[in-house]
Amino acid sequence: MSKFERQTLTVDGVKTVVHTAGHGEPLVFFHGAGTVDGFDFAERWTDRFRVIVPYHPGFGESGDDPTFTTMHDYVMHYLELFDMLKLDRFNLVGLSMGGYLAAKFASEHGHRVKKLTLIAPAGLIDPKNPMLDILAVPGEAVPGLLVSNFDVLKPKLPEKPDLDFMGERYREATTVARLFWEHPGDPKFMRYLHRIKVPTQIIWGEEDKIIPAGQAETWRKFIPNADIQVYKGAGHLVHLERPEAVDAVARFMS
Template sequence: MSSFPFGDRRGDHRTYIRKKLNIDNTGTVVYQNGTGESLVYFHGAGTWHGIGFSDQWDKYFTTYLPYHPGFGASAINPRIDSIQGYVDHYAKLFDVLGLDRVHLVGTSLGGYLAAEFAAQHGSRVNRLVLACPAGLDVKEHPPTDLSKVPPEQIPNYLVHNVSSLAPYLPEGPDEEFNAMRKKEGDSACRLLLNGKMINTAMPSTLQKIQTPTLVVWGKEDRILPVGQAGHWQQALPHCEVNIVGNAGHLVLDESETARHAVREFLLRD
């Protein structure tokens, strides 16, 4: 069997241990590497750009990189049609993996999910990192409606320097790649509220998080404007913000500065 997940063969996972677990009768794939305290990363609404940016974390942490049901190599769970469904899924996954307490990092949709998880399971989260998170309805800084962006232009909205994504993009027609994008797009759409990935009760949800939190944002984010960052800081009781220049929405993929900031925050006493 290929070491690459279906539809994302350009992402190199060969240095990771691949686990396939049955969670709620759903095949769930988790990649694991490294040693030390446990770190779990929640990816965003697309997985085609891989997880290679996490390599340096493996020197300091036992890193777990799960694919949400309906994304990447994990099967679709038709019973999950809300963020709450994913929160419940991960509570079960953590139990199966024996993860009592972790550092939790999430990007975009994954940041939204990580915040919701920390609000409900704070005793299981040591430190929390939210990278360009979705979920908060900030009317002064609305998200870009990607349904109105031509597909070939999407990479330009994800990063500041599109060359960083070039190795992961097909050079011609690719049915497998397109099938995975549809699978993930359909899964993400089930989480939308009036076309937006928001929780109208998010401000009160964030007030429940007592975990030390770092919000990292790419200054050139064209999907979720950097102006949202301050609103997250206002809503979170124990939060600091790091705005990273020369980086877009996929700030951890694109910026060594961002990855270093996350590592130093998680290693802090």
């Protein structure tokens, strides 16, 4: 993330690392349930937007708070962070778990969101297109499930993972388990999705092995006017495999 400046803030006692670059309208990106894929792709947005990429508590460079046990805890964390950053209204993009968080934030605080993009979002209970139980998958098998073409992700992974790398993956997996082990789905989340009134874009990789692309049509039932784009030859990390999807986000937000 050569273009980005790193900032460390303390939000209600939690160390929160935020990376920022670019100029223009603010665009916030919520990452997914892991950070190994990095944020280099977001540099493509910096020509048009002031891009703000925070690490969630329990992930990446941010600190942790074991009392964060629901997505609502993260919504409240980001309300505090956005107030500190003086972000009154902004564009919001969320990937996977971050898509779940972004949709929940927009359903509860839509007046602060200008436009919303969800990339392979988690959160729905969809019996016809169930999400993979990622917590039951051995850690070493997860990377291969994230993309259609593993060569896209391979450069971001060390040839011989050291203890620090493995420790970070374990820490993030522990955070995910704390959030979803006992309550993998929340029906109340779906109940209030109709409150999302802002222009919404949903992007998916057709070959997603984590969250089936068939869920896109289920999302449409809750957000009828959403612009849905499904990309062939891409898996869960569609933004890495298909750079045109990243450009589509910029066009939509503009």
